[in-house]
Amino acid sequence: MILVFLGPPGSGKGTQAKLLAEKLRVSHIALGDMLREEVRAGTVVGKRAKEFMDAGHLVPDELTIEMTRKRISEKDCQTGFIIDGFPRSTAQAEAFERILAEKDLGLDKVVYFHIPEEEVVKRLSERRSCKNCGTVYHLTNRPPKVPGKCDLCGGELYLRHDDEEKVIRTRFEVYEKQTRPLVERYKKQGKLVELDATGSIDEVFQELLKVTAFALVP
Ligand code: AP5
Secondary structure (H helix, E strand, O other), rough: EEEEEEEEOOOOOHHHHHHHHHHHOEEEHHHHHHHHHHHHOOOOHHHHHHHHHHHHHOHHHHHHHHHHHHHHHOOOHHHOEEOOOOOOOHHHHHHHHHHHHHHOOOOOOEEEOOHHHHHHHHHHHHEEEEEOOOOOOEOOOOOOOOOOOOOOOOOEHHHHHHHHHHHHHHHHHHHHHHHOOHHHHHHHOOEEEOOOOOOOOHHHHHHHHHHHHHHHHO
């Protein structure tokens, strides 16, 4: 079972991918988290990626495609996975199709998260992420039990640099130009399922369970 989660920044892809991956007991691949880990570790990839991420632009395809290829080759992905944050461009979508074909794997569905830009700005400016384990909170919708501290590991919560309003607007523009065209691609392939991502986390999850019900059938 292979699912791609596609949608604008802040549409809730990461939150929902984590919930569904736990329910289906499959791996969750999050390109943004993998890139932030490279930056944190100060690797060559991380050093190259940082300036693009801070500015809200896409990191060069050759980096993200190679990272994805490696991650999908790991053992835990052989029975299926949910990937969010990849592909984000036509070149990445083509590469993804080649990688899956090489491994004799097939993409089941692409879940497209619908949400207006203003809602995204509200969500992201109140998002806080744990510096230590990456768990995501929202000051109003999903607050931590102790302000500023992660419920799971006690780590410090911070506002991502790219969650400042100016950068959020750039990310949205980049999304419209480079990622949104993939909606048509997957529609033509008959793989696209659409989701209203404006409800509460629980409401969106219930809708997600409906559109991915095929994956829950034993
Ligand atoms: P990445 O981290 O993937 O950013 P993104 O796609 O912009 O997505 P976000 O993580 O911002 O949002 P999300 O949709 O996962 O929402 P979340 O669940 O957190 O990528 C960051 C950067 O890395 C990119 O800009 C780029 O530079 C680079 N990059 C990554 N992949 C790349 C690629 N393939 N190619 C090139 N570059 C790449 O939710 C957001 C907030 O809202 C949270 O606070 C959450 O608690 C809250 N929330 C979630 N759902 C709801 C709800 N239903 N109601 C109310 N609040 C909610």
